[in-house]
Amino acid sequence: MVRFWAVMAATVLGLGMLGGGVVAAAPAETPGLGPTGTSLMHGDLGSTDSTPFPGPGRSARLVASSVPGGACAATFVGRDGMPISLCTQFVGTSPPTVAVATVTLFDPVTAAPLARRQLTKGGLLGGVYGYLDGRDRVVVADGSGAILRVGHRKTRAGWQVYVDDRIDISRHIPAGDSVTGLAPDHDGRIWFATTHGVVGTVSPNGMSTNGSGTDRVRVRSMHLPRGENLGNGLSVRASGASILTTHALYEMRVRADGTPLVVWRRAYERGRARMPGQLTWGSGTTPTYFGPGGDGWVAIVDNAVRPQLIVYDSDTGDTVCRMPAFDRSGQGTENSPMAWGDSLVIPSTYGYQYPPMAVDGPSVPATAPFVGGSTRIDVSAQGCRRVWENRDRIATLPRLSRADGLIHALGYGPYVPGSIQQAGPIYYVATDFATGKRVRTLEVGHGPVDEPLELTGTIARDGTMWQATVGRMLKIGR
Template sequence: MGGRRDSVTVQYVLFRSLRVVAAAAFLGSVLAVPASASPAPPQNPALGSNGLSTMHGDSASSDTTPFAGPGTGPVESRRIPLGAACPTVLQGGDGFPQALCTKIVGRAPVAFLLDPATGEPVASLDLPKGSLLGGVYAYLDERDRMVAVDGNGDLLRIAHDRNGEDGAWRLFVEHRTPLDHVVSEHCGSAHCDSVTSLMPDFAGRVWFATGDAVVGFVDPRTGAVATTRLPEGERVDNSISTAPEGVAVTTSHAQYLLDGTDAPRVVWRQPYDRGPARKPGQLSWGSGATPTFFGPRTGTEYLAITDNAAEKENLIVYKTGSGALVCSIPVSDGTENSPIGVGGSVFVANTYGYPYPATPEGAGSSDPAWAPFTGGMSKVDVRDDGCDISWTNEVRSAAVPRFAGDGLIYTSERTRLGGFRYVAIDPNTGAVVNSHPTGFGFFADTLQMVGTITQDRVLYQGTVSGILRIAPK
């Protein structure tokens, strides 16, 4: 990172470095006991630390973190109003959280750099508006730069430093790679399609997927871009995931594993039951899940999604290498969330009926048009020859849950009276072991966004209008 640091920042970074070592050691002691809690997916060398560098924690989208959360003791929550919905909060190796948000007015994306001590913004950068999901998915690379695609179709690496005589922080575009011209070749005109998600593979290539199911990658060494088009009529409305075995892409019709050196190549494709229509509490017609790599041996030998079957949606688990079906089990009325995958267990939160204030363009009507939000979360234990539901609770999760290094699951719950509360859940039983009210109404709504746990046991939870900072007292 460029620029100068004052002594307070240096002390903070040194302190944070010690916390990283301690957290890693603690994770090993906690997760070595239950087989369902290890190992974690391997560290992607093109990313920052696992647990901090992607919306879903790592390139495998496991929704786990090696760092301990706020815990079961007293906590304090603080609302940071930003005038924007903030689904992605990440933290670099320098300790500074970074957020990619979408403004309430105009719905254009904006990046924020946050003070690690308070969560208050110290710098921001407005980005060109594109599709709704274009202001959602981003990651931090190994140099703490935010990598995102803007509304012009440019792949950006956004750095930060202290600029000028006053030492003020700034965010700036350090590198730009145009993508729109190669994406538009598949649909015939400029800006006719847009990138919805991106993730680096283990060789450093930056893979991306568009709404119309164009999948490609950028070679950062040469700037070369290669693409392929998945079958006509399929869409990509969630993030993609990567593991040493390849790149997982879930479309509105099927699950794919791809790889490739010179061009993207489909390794296997497995169609799933996409149901008759979009369900209430979902943002697209098809699977609402980002694909999740997990497994008890390598951390990536399985790949999980949920389908969109009528009545009950199924958790589907494939063998990563071959695409062979491990199991398909009814687990939810409907979900828009990525499942947690840790060791031999998967946790699925039910979002059926969640009252989103808006849906992306082209999402279509839901069937039924409305349903009550009932919530509930289930744990599924996976074996090589099948899977079983271990427990189901009644937690009305209003965020993407996160499995933390202290052995607890953290999320935000929407109460039946319209309020929201922080909750910590015992993954062995599904019981709530801690809770704390965080507010009421629109401005407290966590809108099924992800909470990120930093190295300092702080939970940054995106809301409709900003970020909640939840920390131990």
């Protein structure tokens, strides 16, 4: 999960030029969703982990930083330019507790936290997957079985983060379950998916309790086969959604009343156990829509001993191509493939060391070195073809810029046998999408205080990359 910039000229694959100091034009937006490129954890509804804005790149420098008191898994930037994050606060106060989800607002100049709202504690991912709506409100699920719309405003007493609306979906979530994935669709619905396989939608006019009472809410849901859990987000296209469980990939639509309907299901090789460097047993990838028409194909990486990239036709479920996801890199990933046109870039997370409380069950083997590596694979109707593979040891969810042709992330230096992952310098790295070559390496911190923890950043319209580590919020500019 995690990802984010400055401006420079680029002409990769027919890109136009962007002069120094030029602010990128705002692209077309999706109704009901916040600004394109800065409102979703995976960049867009298709989960391409790409952005229309250029990042810091060759001129990158650390502009500001702060200590927010928690690890911020995803950061959004609204039309007002205010960065706002979904964070796991180390110590909460309302009520006193540990490891609680919060929505935190940051100063766009100094990166200092301005205000926060503590959410009801729930599942780990309940406070991670969310999005920014058209009114700059964070839409997120909390542990009470509700979807919240969390706004922010400046008052005489200072900035305030507050719950503007609450949609109760608790009767659709069994005891002990919690929302894992949350995303809007092109018709204004909110899709949600839970850890234990409930998939549901909230009608476009779905509202709940406010100051004057309770409005009618239309929530519809269905349950995937028992034993199939979800540890990743969901991806959305105009005609439906793609959802990946620990056993299979599903393409889904909605019935007339909003109830999710399975169009096709494809089981994949889930391996013998959770691999080191993954959070759950099964594929670690959020499905990625890409290819013809922007969503004609959907890609995942399975959990085989030698993981396979599998690309399906989104409409039929037919296999377009499959091949080993990695050659020399670590054999596994927890990150969604980045996509641009007919190309995918897949970072390896095999061997990455997550905190023990974040993972689900033992891994086989118990540990492995984090050698890293990323690879680009191009897809056509004739099959898959590896274009390059590098040694980048990426430790965040990277962001691929379609404006500057670079991949932006935080990571470590070259792998040294016997080295400790959490110790040593932490770097901002920019890699050329066309060649896989590193074009910028900037030290921005030092582990373990600045362990990137596979967190997600974002690149704002002005080219600023907002990226959290376990201990700080970093503002990287040019």
